[in-house]
Amino acid sequence: xxxxxxxxxxxxxxxxDRLRALISEMxxxxxxxxxxxxxCLQQRDVQxxxxxxxxxxxxxxxxxxxxxxxxxLIALRAPxxxxxxxxxxxxxxxxxxxxxxxxxxxxxxxxxxxxxMGNIEPLSLLPEMARIATEMVHDVLTAxxxxxxxxxxxxxxxxxxxxxxxxxxxxxxxxxMMEDPQSIGQSAHLLFIAKNIERAGDHATNIAxxxxxxxxxxxxxxxxxxxxP
Amino acid sequence: MNExxxxxxxxxxEPPADVNRAPKMSARDVSVFYGDKQALKDVSIDxxxxxxxxxxxxxGCGKSTFLRCLNRMNDTIPSARVTxxxxxxxxxxYHSNMDVVxxxxxxxxxxxxxxxxPKSIYDNVAYGPKIHGLATSKTEMDGIVEKSLKRAGLWDExxxxxxxxxxxxxxxxxxxxxxxxxxxxxxxVILMDEPCSALDPIATAKIEELIHELRGRYAIAIVTHNxxxxxxxxxxxxFFHLGEMVEYGKxxxxxxxxxxxxxxxxxxxxxG
Amino acid sequence: MEKxxxxxxxxxxxxxxxxLLAIGLSxxxxxxxxxxxxxxxxxxxxxxxxxxxxxxxxSDIILDPATLKGPEAKRAVASADLEGSLNASxxxxxxxxxxxxxxxxxxxxxxxxxxxxxxxxSRRADLWLPVASAYDVAAKDQGSAKAEQVIAAIGxxxxxxxxxxxxxxxxxxxxxxxxxxxxGALKGSFLTILVTILLAFPxxxxxxxxxxxxxxxxxxxxxxxxxxxxxxxxxxxxxxxLGLAVxxxxxxxxxxxxxxxxxxxxxxxxxxxxxAGRNAIKSVPPSIRDAALGVGASKMQVVFHHVLPLALPxxxxxxxxxxxxxxxxxxxxxxxGMRAFIANPPQGxxxxxxxxxxxxxxxxxxxxxxxxxxTSAAIIVLLVFMLLMNGIAIYLRNRFERRW
Numbered sequence: 074x075x076x077x078x079x080x081x082x083x084x085x086x087x088x089x090d091r092l093r094a095l096i097s098e099m100x101x102x103x104x105x106x107x108x109x110x111x112x113c114l115q116q117r118d119v120q121x122x123x124x125x126x127x128x129x130x131x132x133x134x135x136x137x138x139x140x141x142x143x144x145x146l147i148a149l150r151a152p153x154x155x156x157x158x159x160x161x162x163x164x165x166x167x168x169x170x171x172x173x174x175x176x177x178x179x180x181x182x183x184x185x186x187x188x189x190m191g192n193i194e195p196l197s198l199l200p201e202m203a204r205i206a207t208e209m210v211h212d213v214l215t216a217x218x219x220x221x222x223x224x225x226x227x228x229x230x231x232x233x234x235x236x237x238x239x240x241x242x243x244x245x246x247x248x249x250m251m252e253d254p255q256s257i258g259q260s261a262h263l264l265f266i267a268k269n270i271e272r273a274g275d276h277a278t279n280i281a282x283x284x285x286x287x288x289x290x291x292x293x294x295x296x297x298x299x300x301x302p
Numbered sequence: 303m304n305e306x307x308x309x310x311x312x313x314x315x316e317p318p319a320d321v322n323r324a325p326k327m328s329a330r331d332v333s334v335f336y337g338d339k340q341a342l343k344d345v346s347i348d349x350x351x352x353x354x355x356x357x358x359x360x361x362g363c364g365k366s367t368f369l370r371c372l373n374r375m376n377d378t379i380p381s382a383r384v385t386x387x388x389x390x391x392x393x394x395x396y397h398s399n400m401d402v403v404x405x406x407x408x409x410x411x412x413x414x415x416x417x418x419x420p421k422s423i424y425d426n427v428a429y430g431p432k433i434h435g436l437a438t439s440k441t442e443m444d445g446i447v448e449k450s451l452k453r454a455g456l457w458d459e460x461x462x463x464x465x466x467x468x469x470x471x472x473x474x475x476x477x478x479x480x481x482x483x484x485x486x487x488x489x490x491v492i493l494m495d496e497p498c499s500a501l502d503p504i505a506t507a508k509i510e511e512l513i514h515e516l517r518g519r520y521a522i523a524i525v526t527h528n529x530x531x532x533x534x535x536x537x538x539x540x541f542f543h544l545g546e547m548v549e550y551g552k553x554x555x556x557x558x559x560x561x562x563x564x565x566x567x568x569x570x571x572x573x574g
Numbered sequence: 575m576e577k578x579x580x581x582x583x584x585x586x587x588x589x590x591x592x593x594l595l596a597i598g599l600s601x602x603x604x605x606x607x608x609x610x611x612x613x614x615x616x617x618x619x620x621x622x623x624x625x626x627x628x629x630x631x632x633s634d635i636i637l638d639p640a641t642l643k644g645p646e647a648k649r650a651v652a653s654a655d656l657e658g659s660l661n662a663s664x665x666x667x668x669x670x671x672x673x674x675x676x677x678x679x680x681x682x683x684x685x686x687x688x689x690x691x692x693x694x695x696s697r698r699a700d701l702w703l704p705v706a707s708a709y710d711v712a713a714k715d716q717g718s719a720k721a722e723q724v725i726a727a728i729g730x731x732x733x734x735x736x737x738x739x740x741x742x743x744x745x746x747x748x749x750x751x752x753x754x755x756x757x758g759a760l761k762g763s764f765l766t767i768l769v770t771i772l773l774a775f776p777x778x779x780x781x782x783x784x785x786x787x788x789x790x791x792x793x794x795x796x797x798x799x800x801x802x803x804x805x806x807x808x809x810x811x812x813x814x815x816l817g818l819a820v821x822x823x824x825x826x827x828x829x830x831x832x833x834x835x836x837x838x839x840x841x842x843x844x845x846x847x848x849x850a851g852r853n854a855i856k857s858v859p860p861s862i863r864d865a866a867l868g869v870g871a872s873k874m875q876v877v878f879h880h881v882l883p884l885a886l887p888x889x890x891x892x893x894x895x896x897x898x899x900x901x902x903x904x905x906x907x908x909x910x911g912m913r914a915f916i917a918n919p920p921q922g923x924x925x926x927x928x929x930x931x932x933x934x935x936x937x938x939x940x941x942x943x944x945x946x947x948x949t950s951a952a953i954i955v956l957l958v959f960m961l962l963m964n965g966i967a968i969y970l971r972n973r974f975e976r977r978w
């Protein structure tokens with residue numbers, strides 16, 4: 074249910090807007106971290122990777138700030154119905170986005186270890202996978218800010234693409250490892266990186282469920298989640 | 303593979319529902335006119351006797367008017383006209399063979415501003431039973447007074463000064479005295495019209511606790527403009543707006559996920 | 575800013591002064607009246623007494639001591655011409671000019687003394703007896719020159735004193751201002767007011783209750799309200815005419831009786847009580863009514879158990895005002911004939927009687943000098959009576975006053 078007019082108490086609107094802005098900011102940082110991590114991986118940019126690891130602290134700080142603001146809003150404004158669902162969703166989403174940021178950090182940490190790696194096929198698939206996952210995160214957070222339940226539903230569908238990518242990369246890397254035992258170390262890293270990106274996509278769908286509930290007050294049905302059994 | 307049983311999640315504060323029991327009071331298509339002005343439009347609602355029903359809504363939306371229909375207090379307003387059906391235990395309360403005085407003994411009322419009689423505390427509580435002939439001896443009356451004051455949570459504070467004037471008590475105590483007075487005639491329904499709006503938070507909390515304790519014994523309908531109070535105290539909430547009942551449902555649902563836009567706007571504070 | 579504050583203070587001071595001035599003026603008028611009355615009237619409570627030495631065995635008073643102890647005592651005393659005997663003694667003692675020194679008052683006093691002590695008849699005694707009104711007036715410096723001379727002479731002998739005139743309060747009207755008293759008028763006033771209250775209060779209160787609580791609001795009740803308001807302003811003499819036409823000419827009730835007076839005054843007082851009653855009932859807060867209705871009281875129970883007790887102080891105030899007005903009414907009572915000369919106090923409400931204000935009016939018409947101070951004295955009695963009545967009523971009102 075989209076909100077019609079603003080609150081009679083304008084400060085309440087301001088507080089909610091600020092909360093959403095924080096989530097947007099966190100989302101932006103997380104997306105940037107994933108994209109940067111991919112770039113550093115492609116270009117073997119060790120310094121860039123180190124920067125990503127450093128910047129993760131910002132994301133952690135934002136999560137703390139979001140939690141603080143959400144708690145304050147509940148105490149002081151006594152939000153009801155849609156507003157209450159929004160605030161609780163913001164609280165949960167901030168935690169999830171922070172995990173996504175951690176995944177990006179994790180990828181960045183592995184870049185120095187792959188410095189000497191050659192160009193293998195999985196390497197070229199990863200950026201595309203990451204692009205879809207990043208798009209999912211972007212879209213789902215936009216859906217949150219705009220309280221768009223349908224956009225959240227659409228995000229759910231793309232997770233299958235990410236999963237398919239993961240399956241494909243997994244098989245390729247397995248074959249690669251079997252063919253060239255020397256490359257097991259690096260392939261293992263690539264495997265973990267792929268896993269992180271796949272987890273990021275899963276988290277985006279979790280966020281999509283939270284957004285759906287916040288916007289409509291109903292939980293997504295099994296069919297809507299489209300989760301494979 | 304065994305099915306993992308879905309846990310039956312009981313609603314907060316919801317007593318086990320006995321759906322086979324008829325509602326205590328029932329209103330169907332009730333409209334109220336003051337002269338030519340329509341104050342209430344086609345309100346239909348059930349009031350069950352095992353739960354507290356709250357009426358919320360902005361000022362002038364008709365919630366107090368509706369409450370006053372339930373014990374025919376609107377009869378005292380000459381220009382008021384009530385249409386529709388309201389029944390208590392299946393009997394139409396506006397029927398000509400329903401004695402208004404008896405009705406008001408079965409459906410008691412507590413008002414917004416505490417209004418004890420300018421008599422002693424004892425006489426305040428004893429007045430109702432006296433005029434209805436509920437006690438045949440002084441000891442019986444003493445018993446009724448003590449029981450009512452205990453149920454209203456006032457006994458310990460006033461048991462040594464029953465002959466003092468009721469108006470000498472504090473605001474919260476006066477309101478509890480009024481509740482004791484309503485209870486003394488052994489009603490079946492208690493109507494409360496913004497009972498706490500003139501009281502401080504501590505007195506309010508005591509009365510809310512009292513409402514919780516009274517819940518099993520009497521059907522309680524409470525009008526309040528304090529949404530938090532409705533949320534704390536009731537199991538069913540009806541939202542009134544401009545003379546219509548916009549939405550009625552479980553309190554937990556109304557305040558977390560209302561169906562109507564107007565309800566959502568009101569409870570989230572979007573009055574614009 | 576300063577100037578505004580100062581102007582405000584000045585305005586407040588001016589207002590306070592005006593208020594004090596108003597009160598001062600009212601008090602001054604009241605004081606003037608009271609002092610005037612007191613100066614003129616206090617004398618009426620006293621009487622001049624002269625000492626007379628009577629040698630009973632040797633005088634020409636023929637009375638049998640035995641008769642004095644029996645039931646015929648008063649009649650015997652009345653027929654013994656005590657006045658003549660007294661004046662004969664006075665003639666002997668004080669000279670020819672004092673041949674009418676004593677009047678019926680002295681005779682009455684002597685009679686009372688003899689009845690209480692018949693043994694007087696067998697000895698010589700010095701008695702202080704009230705002088706006749708002409709000499710009483712002279713002693714108060716308002717009489718004829720001759721009388722004043724006599725008085726002065728007696729006074730020089732030390733045989734004059736001032737005493738309290740208890741008779742004034744217990745005697746009834748008479749032709750002689752020396753023996754006149756207000757008792758008859760007091761009793762008449764009391765009986766009349768009793769009839770008035772017994773009629774006006776219940777009817778007025780019940781009318782107020784009905785009009786305010788039970789009557790529907792329509793054009794008829796509006797008409798009634800306007801009529802009652804107008805009735806309260808009607809000049810009282812109109813009620814007298816009404817009384818004359820209805821009670822005396824049509825219903826043939828006894829003329830000059832407190833019954834008729836009371837009926838007439840009741841008609842006059844009732845609108846005041848109804849108006850005060852309606853206002854008092856209107857001012858009972860609706861919360862009390864709601865509370866009583868909510869507990870299941872019927873309309874009648876609400877009115878009689880809750881509204882009326884709370885409205886009682888206001889109703890009593892209205893009653894006090896009405897009664898005070900009725901007590902002082904003269905014109906309507908004159909019209910229904912309570913102006914006759916009544917020598918004996920009324921025994922019941924159907925006996926002819928007069929009321930105090932009328933008595934005052936009649937005395938003020940009298941020629942005798944003595945009546946001037948008696949009139950003022952009667953006014954003082956009337957004022958005291960009214961104060962007493964008001965005092966009782968206010969006490970009653972305060973007792974019923976309840977805080978809500």
